[in-house]
Structures are given as structure tokens and as C-alpha cells.
Amino acid sequence: MNGNTYEIGVIGGDGTGPEVIRESVKVLKAAAARFGFKLNFTDYDLNGTRYLRTGETLPEGALEELKRHKALLLGAIGHPGVKPGILEKGILLRLRFELDMYINLRPVKLYPGVQCPLKDKGPEDIDFVVIRENTEGLYAGAGGFLKKGTKDEVAIQESINTRKGVERCVRYAFDYTARRNKANKLTLSGKTNVLTYAFDLWERVFYEVAKDYPGIKPDYAHVDATTMWFVKNPEWFDVIVTDNMFGDIITDLGAMIQGGMGIAAGGNINPEGTSMFEPIGGSAPKYTGQNIINPLAAICAGAMMLEYLGETEAGQTIEKAVMEVTAKHIKNLAAGHMGMGTVEVGDLVADLTATI
Helix, strand or coil: CCCCEEEEEEEEECCCHHHHHHHHHHHHHHHHHHHCCEEEEEECCCCHHHHHHHCCCCCCCHHHHHHCCCEEEEEECCCCCCCCCHHHHHHHHHHHHHCCCCEEEEEEECCCCCCCCCCCCCCCCCEEEEEEECCCEEEEEEEEEECCCCCCCEEEEEEECCHHHHHHHHHHHHHHHHHHCCCCEEEEEECCCCCCCHHHHHHHHHHHHHCCCCCCEEEEEEHHHHHHHHHHCHHHCCEEEECHHHHHHHHHHHHHHCCCCCCCEEEEECCCCCEEEEECCCCCHHHCCCCCCCCHHHHHHHHHHHHHHCCHHHHHHHHHHHHHHHHHCCCCCCCCCCCCCHHHHHHHHHHHHHHC
């Protein structure tokens, strides 16, 4: 019993989000009971249904309230009755930007028993991590229109890269690579041959910071080459660091080679503040209420959250339980094809977490 207590904000969100988060919370409670710490969960009604009712995405005071939590657990954002972009910008991006969650952390790991679309690749080949800068780049929202709606219209989208933003992301990546202590190789993925301003800054900062980490091998790959090697030789990678846009793209490819959105989890991290953990998949509204959606990605997000909180053994135990389920109990990761329901998968992982 370590006696630690953690305040966790829970945003179930839309569609099947609340269903998968319920199972994640169930597993987290089993881990807390086994390892002797306490999790205080507070639910927040932030989703498309609320927006349609009130016209608000994040109500006044919500950010200050959420800041009081060490970590947030998010289900999914996306409602068929709300125009795409409103909830994503109004909730997800605002949380990332205004709570300064400047690291997006995406483990790409193939679990035993999970079908991989790559020929002759197994769990020993696919085990790397992508660290994506999460608050700058093309997603900063800089740009504008000239003569909008006319035949002479011009649309400009600007990529914002600050030395402070790049350096803190790169330094986090070197620290993470050292803690991971696997191949001790960090790859910068960019486009230095075309983006000669933004990635000139990234490359200079990367090799300057590398001097502080003599035990880590710095490596570089163009982002287009990175996507090729993800498919041909994923075993070449240990940790990758990249900007916001490229990170968004390559992590979706990463999710596919690790078995799909049903197993992929990620963290939006502010090492000095509040961080948020979520399954990578969407809200999947067509499956809502049917007890067929796969909760494993949300459960893995909970495991990531525990490791972030310093409850490393508990987080690793949840991951072992998930690996046991993928290897021996679940038929397929796809919704409706698992061979058991959402609640049953959650119950099984929770039981294994308590005993494995």
C-alpha cells in the first residue's frame, strides 16, 4: 500500500466513448485495489449532446476545473449531429493548446495474437514510440483567406515552429528514449529538403540537444521514407520525434500496423501540468449501446495514464493483462467480432489485472 491518491477527470464524450471509458475505469479500479493507491474520478459532461443542447463546447470555468486534475481520461469526441470540426476544435484542440499538452505520446506495439497486415512481421518487429509535438506547427491555426469565395481566392495555412516549442519536445524525446532503454536510438522524422525553414530549426535543435545525451544515437529520416520503413522494416525504429502534422499522419499508419484503432492508445502530455489519455479511435456512433465495441484501446490508455502518474508496475500489469486477452481470449479486435461483448472484455482484463 503506497497511500497515493490521484484526482482523475473523466470525459466519456460521444458515441461509444462512455462505454469504453467505463471499462477502462473498471480496470483502473482493479489496479488501484491491487497496488494500494487511490483514484478519485470526476465525470465531465463535455460532448456533442451537450453542445446541441446548450451551444457550448467548453463551458465557462471548465478549463480551470480540469486543470485541478493530474490527469484526464477521454473516451471519444464526435457526434453525427454536429458539423465536423466544431467539437474537435472546441474541445480537443482547446484542451491540448490551453492546457499546454505539448507532447503527443503514441506507443506502436503489436500484441501477441493480434493480426498484423504486414507479411511476416510479429510482436518482436513492431515495438516503437512516436513523440509528436502537439501545440504548434500547422495546427496552430495561423493563416487566412484573401478574396474568399471568389475565383481569385487565396488560402494560407502557416506552420508555426518556435525554438522553445521544438526544444522542449526534442528534449522530452531524448529523455524518454533514455528511460525506455531499448535500442537507445532517436529518429527525427521531417522534410529538411523541402521545408527548409521549419525543419532547419528542428534539425539544428535536434543535433544540439543530442550532445547532452551521449548514450542515445541520433538518427534522421524524411517523413515519406519513414512511412515506407514503417511498412517494410518497422523493427528499425525505437523512438521517433516529429512535428504536429507529420506526427498526426504517421501515428495513424502506426495504429494500422499494430492491429488497428481498436488497440491504439495515446497520451497528450504536459509534464508540468495536466495530461490527457485516450483511445485513438473515434466515437463510432453506429455501435453505441450494442455492447460490441472493443474497449482495449481505452484500457491501454488507462495503463499509460498510470505509468505517467508514476504507478509503473500497475500500468505494466494492465498491459500484461491486455496481452493475455489478445493472445488467448479474443477472436478479433473488430467491433462485433471479438467473440465477447464490451463489458465482458472489461471484466476479463480487470480480473487478470487483479491476479496475473
